[in-house]
């Protein structure tokens with residue numbers, strides 16, 4: 001691998017401060033780039049639903065020096081229970097049976113905990129944050145990128161990276177409307193917090209009816225549960241996406257009848273001030289860069305939560321992109337190398353969503369639900385994972401990370 005170029009003079013604007021953004025900012029700062037991160041929210045978001053770091057992403061966080069910290073935040077979910085309309089257990093299985101996680105190559109932690117660890121890493125360094133702002137317009141003239149922020153400030157950067165999620169603003173400005181790249185998987189979901197008055201800890205409980213899935217996730221022994229109400233719908237509600245009131249009403253209507261704890265979940269969803277509604281979709285793009293602008297994480301290749309791999313892909317992409325930018329003076333060459341190295345890995349992980357998602361996690365018909373119940377009962381009886389999980393574990397680990405062992409600040413990666 002080449003030594004980093006004289007990168008000190010190169011300035012990078014990163015849009016988005018969740019997982020991909022701070023991870024990239026940290027690595028770039030270590031390489032000596034001058035890094036600014038712009039985030040639409042007024043602070044980083046802490047707390048939230050559980051996500052996974054596994055496979056090749058474990059090597060990334062180890063090289064970033066935060067593996068032990070992340071391990072200490074491991075949630076250690078012990079049980080997934082599937083119940084019928086009366087709340088009777090259909091099956092209870094270990095989460096690894098579905099996720100394909102290999103124990104020492106898998107950490108499950110609240111999304112906000114991962115974001116906080118990454119953000120804190122960058123705060124010890126020279127990364128600048130602009131919260132409560134976003135890119136309003138940008139113009140790439142081949143030698144640099146002129147950015148006008150929504151706040152009105154104008155600034156020129158050498159490179160701009162969109163790490164602003166599935167609905168990326170950077171992607172829309174440079175590559176065109178999301179509809180060109182959004183592959184809708186046929187479901188919508190609502191996430192919201194509710195009091196843990198079911199006495200649950202270190203577990204999730206799920207109830208499915210054809211085309212509808214309701215559940216709660218107890219993160220450790222938190223007094224707050226993460227509730228979800230997911231439903232199948234053929235036409236994605238893109239047009240009313242931002243209208244949270246409309247989505248709330250629609251979800252309440254779809255779940256207006258149903259067993260188990262559905263009425264209680266609907267009531268909690270209607271009250272929630274943290275309601276997060278979205279479609280279950282993937283992003284597929286023929287290229288992740290254009291000139292001096294590139295995308296990472298969900299903005300480039302969202303795999304959907306059905307894959308359980310979004311955070312890991314975001315970390316791997318950030319690490320490789322930073323390494324390639326350090327290794328190449330020309331960002332266009334760096335972007336090409338980043339894409340050549342990571343695209344097969346990203347696409348293989350995206351493909352996991354359709355393998356696992358369809359009938360096992362989200363049965364749409366009574367026949368699919370019956371088949372799912374039979375599979376779960378067999379898994380519980382045998383203690384074995386379905387054949388897909390072995391395949392998943394292989395895919396999660398399938399990228400051998402490049403070395404990038406030279407850091408401008410004199411430290412060496414393991």
Ligand SMILES: Cc1cc2nc3c(=O)[nH]c(=O)nc-3n(C[C@H](O)[C@H](O)[C@H](O)COP(=O)(O)OP(=O)(O)OC[C@H]3O[C@@H](n4cnc5c(N)ncnc54)[C@H](O)[C@@H]3O)c2cc1C
Nearest residue numbers: 016018019020040052134164165169297298305308310311
């Ligand atoms: C319900 C749910 C469950 C999931 N479960 C899992 C799981 O089990 N395992 C797993 O690995 N992954 C899971 N994921 C996926 C995971 O959360 C994402 O893949 C991951 O967060 C992607 O990180 P990112 O940094 O690319 O984008 P995001 O986390 O989406 O972050 C984008 C950031 O950009 C900011 N932003 C947006 N627009 C702008 C703008 N215009 N200007 C500036 N900033 C902007 C946002 O505020 C946000 O901070 C789940 C996702 C959801 C929604």
